[in-house]
Amino acid sequence: MARKISRRALLQGTVLGSSAMVLGAPSVFAQASEKVIRCGVVTSLSGDNRFGGNLTRRGYDLWAEEINKLGGIEIAGERYPVKMFYGDAQSRPASGADAAVRLIIQDKVDVLFGPYTSGVTLAVQPISAKYQVPMISGSAESPNVWLPKPAFNFGMIPAVDLTSGDSIKVLAESLGSKAKTAAVVGVDEPFSKETAEGFRNGVQKTNLELLRYELFPANADLTPVISKLKADNPDIVAVGGHESVFINFVNAAVSLDYRPKALIMHYGVTSAAFISQLGEKANGVLGVSVWTAGLPYRDDLFGTASDYSELSFARWGTHPDYTEAGCSASGLVLQDAARRLGKAPPWDQKTRVELAKAIADTDIETFYGPVAFAKDGDHFHNNIKPVPVVVQIKDGKVVPVAPSNASEGDLLYPMPGAT
């Protein structure tokens, strides 16, 4: 049923609307002419991935706070503060894309910092390309992000197929002739499958004999898989999955009286939740990290990797993992590219294209390690420089054990309680 609008209501609405436009106009113009670098962060601040999403935010924010303490990013002899804007992806790709559009259109950001998950990154990537806003992704790890050769997106963390493959090589080199066989299993879902494929490819590049490569559905019971591994008895078992799968895997293996000599999983192993939930059973499990605080890297803003870790601890109350480190290092990449670009903000579309080219030419050393983006191939615009660190859980602590330049303890092989 149609409702009549009174003349008075119409007049009131018109006056209020006009006033809002008149009062709002100066702020819009001021927004465009501010001498700041407007950085948009699209990440999961709510929903299933809010924990990881907030880690990315911590990493980006820490960089912004530190650079602003110096007065901002130095461009052609003048410093420009950074101003952060946030878009909540709500752990959903579509919401991430919407948030990116809002940041670009309404907040007029000059540059984007990327989401926590690869799924959201894949959804935001076309938005950054459409509006030609460079995006530096401090977290996304799926190789699928880089396959479309995104012109405006740059990834700080090497794709998971690279890190898992390299970690097996690092482990095999450390073990030498002590390990001769390996088996790789993983969940049959995008991220985990790519991790397992990386492990498999890594095994094939070493002298290890691959006894089994098998994927299983996310909802599968793991006892049949473990019974087969127990029958094969490989020296190294590599598992591609997420934290909950790792917990289930370790529980199921223990309940079937099976513990391989070496059990390597991916990044979830380094999470506090994995260690605290499994307790003793986590002891000896190997994991992969792109960055640890003990690595011999440094830069002018954060100092050494260890300095960064302490700074992050002082700011947030927890020691950072490689996601936070990768996100903070994203800011260093922007700093370096903006300095080389030499143009004062705000950046128009043409300048943003030049900025993307400057980011593509990045070749710097940071507390996070070396950063240089691939210029071709399947990992286009992914930072493929960092060498993964193999870590091992020892008495509830994550200890880097290989390669030798990052090692802070001996590699326990066979792992405690191995059958």
Next chain:
Amino acid sequence: MDLFLQTIINGVLIGGILISLTIGFQLTFGVLHVIDFAVGGWVMLGGYAAYWLVELAGIDPFISIFLVFALFALIGGAIGPLIYHVRTSRYARPDLMALAFTFGLFLLMRGGALWLWSYNSRNVESVFSGEFLTLGPVTIPLLRLSAFLMAIVICLGVFVLLYRTRFGMAVRAVAQNRDHAGLMGVNVKRVSAYVYGLYTGITASAGVLIATIYSVNPSVGIRYTLFAFFVAVLAGLGSVGGVLIAGLALGLMESIVSTYIGTRYSLLVVFGVLFLVLLVAPKGVLGRGI
């Protein structure tokens, strides 16, 4: 041969988990004619309740399971009349309304779990965690064995309740014809509420064991809802007796396919068999489903 024996044992024990998960679901479908989407949610909350009781009070899951049963039976008993109200409303398609109601309940549970316990998986430790029996070449995890035994005990208990008590007679009467049962003096609303309470108590108790065997996080609910639904379909919707056979059959199938064809295809084969059952024998393995 060793691997084959282990495969059979693995399959039987997986079957036990599926049975304990589905028996209550089947009972409530028989009486309320509601496909309860929240079944996985009750499993998840049962797991979290056990987690809290271990962490905060140090109560082992094998003791807390009785507390969890009582607590969730009370909660289910309170929610039961609401579902009954929706299911018997005069609005169009009350069956779909009830489905939507339980789906909403499930979302509420999941959101609440995310808020209370975050997304991280929680491991529930018991005195039997990591313990096993060794019979020749076969290893039997004690937690899984206890879940299997619990499934058998629950099945027997439900049968005794249904066929040896006056309450069971009332339940069967309501399941057969709600209106006629009402005319015979059965308080249909109360019986429905009790059955829903029994279902939530049993399912949350299954959740305690499932959380000790695997782990629990807010996303596990949907997995168990699916499994309960698949077992129920194979058993024949509403057929309590069929659950025992269907659960064991699906468990064995998953284990054998995983071991000898490929783990990747295990659920594919299981789902394929379910589709066939729906086409060929929609009343389930015992032909007693609705």
